[in-house]
Amino acid sequence: MTKRTILITGAAGFVGHHMVEHILKNTDFNIIGIDSLSYSGSLDRLRDIQIDPFHHPRFTHMGYDFRQPAGPNLIRELASVTHVLHMGAESHVDRSIADPMSFVMANVVGTTNMLELARGLPQMELFIYFSTDEVFGPVPLDPAYPGHQETAVHSPKNPYAATKSSGEQMVTAFANTYGIPCIITRQMNIFGERQHPEKFIPKVIRSVLSGAVVPIHATPDKTQAGMRHYIHARNVADAHMFLLEKRPWIGNACGHVESYHIVGEREVDNLQLALMIERFVRDLAPASGLKVAGLCYEMVDFHSSRPGHDLRYALDGRKMKALGWQPPKNFEESLKKTVQWSLENPGWLSNP
Template identity: 35%
Template sequence: MRVLVTGGAGFIGSALVRQLVSETHCTVINVDKLTYAGNFAALGDTRFHPRHIFERADVCDFREMERLFRKHRPDAVMHLAAESHVDRSIHGPGDFIKTNIFGTYALLEAARTHWSSLPPGQRAQFRFHHISTDEVYGELAPEDPAFSEDTAYAPSSPYSATKASSDHLVRAWQRTYGLPVLLTNCSNNYGPFQYPEKLIPLVIRNALLGEPLPIYGSGDQVRDWLYVEDHARALRHVLAEGRIGRTYNISGRSERTNLEVVNALCGLLNRLAPHPEYAYERLIRFVPDRPGHDRRYAIDDSRLSGELGWTPRESFQSGLEKTVRWYLENWTWLDEVCARTESEVTRLKPVRQGAAG
């Protein structure tokens, strides 16, 4: 099987590509523009595997997408390429509109042209798997039931609005043209190789630098946390077993407030890399909340578990400890990533007393 993965050098995409190459017999065509959040090093030894083919390209370039489909003749597409950071979408929504909406449109059209040219047997086996987010559903009150696949969309940020738009495009291409699509909506991911603008790697980095640990508002925002390797396994499972036209929610089954997450990280760091003078909780600072900040997300994954038999392997505790240990052992990677943008520090000097590895 030949699988074209967009965004395959990003955080979630690289985890998926590593698994596809190491745990299956698939050939992976990895298409990534390599923006600030894309990092070729996240692929590890997979970069050099004969079943990994890298193509540096922008999904918004329709002609280039058509060329790649003609060249590689994929049996499936897994579309992860997206702008994904809410704060960035608030300050610069244009890039999100371009990549998340127009990029999905361009890829859908290139995939439809390719799918239409396939012989009947291959056409029946082809799949277009679109990977999205729980943020398209809006926010929940504390007493509300978790999001299901039938929850009405109510996006709050430019990021979630553009992802909702891309979801609608994918469903329209299935309804109008018959393109065989699958959709998944996941909760907050965490794990190795995540760019340090997101909460968990940001807190780890700042704590070890002795810098403030910023928490929006009072830190009572609730998210469901999904370990990235579990997410990649779920994506593979849906591609192999999912029903055409079906949406599957993917959950880590780990609802936590942001403050609980930061306190858990501080507890792990106090144990694995203790500071000689203070506990890391001392660095916590509450900052003004961002505009339109959703209070709670929660996902009901009963369709995925009931129909396809998937459940996460990692608990929040086990996944978080693996994540902290990975960052403690991979400061070179973090240093290189931070050095790539002017807004990040160019040298990291973490407290290493007791650090794992």
């Protein structure tokens, strides 16, 4: 692969720092990471993987809040960038329901500002927009019901999903209007080390250790938990590097934006997942000297009281599979390693 300089937004975030680590370990690319270091971004993630944000031969950190337009001086500093991987976003559904305008600013205005920045980069080859399964809305709670294909119609059901869908429309508009080469990737529920403690898997680990009750989204009669495909962040990073190497979009008409679904190999409901986590914690906690209280959970009909919560999302992953990609690490192995790492590094269960 030709040496490149990749600009990654949200590089100090959960998925972003896994992307940084994967690229540095598996390529000779240079990376410029930008992050506003909001509640979900922390340079400690980078330090924890032995990347000094300010003294690294191939990684440079820049503080920039993309909710504000990039000035000409910043664009000049980024003149070597060949690829923009726009991962930075507000991503928590509960927060979007409580404060939708902050999601509009980050995910719609912020994406537009990044596209404007990309227009000014002299060596720009590709803009990658990191999106979500939630743009399509929910599917029935039947595992036999197929997932959405890449060309399905968007039907977002909460403010977070609506802002990510809007971001996709801006990407398509900029590609068509200004000729910026763009692709869109959509992922499902991502997990791994150093995830923000408000997310489901760290929350369940804390519950098993402390005995605190964890809510599990369920049907109105509280008999069936919501279902998700879960995928480790390093598998997501691997899929993006696969795409950059294969470049399957080459030859498409100017202005056409191809999209790709990055899907884990196994779907589980959230109660099954919580019970798996409990089993791993019980097996692994003694080695870390931690006491186990046991899982306490409550099946909660969140959707009736907060309609932005959907019980099942699903994406069709056949396009990536046909290209030759599959997750290098399986779900259960990845989950067990994440639980083990979390027990050995308990500070990340309570600190972002």
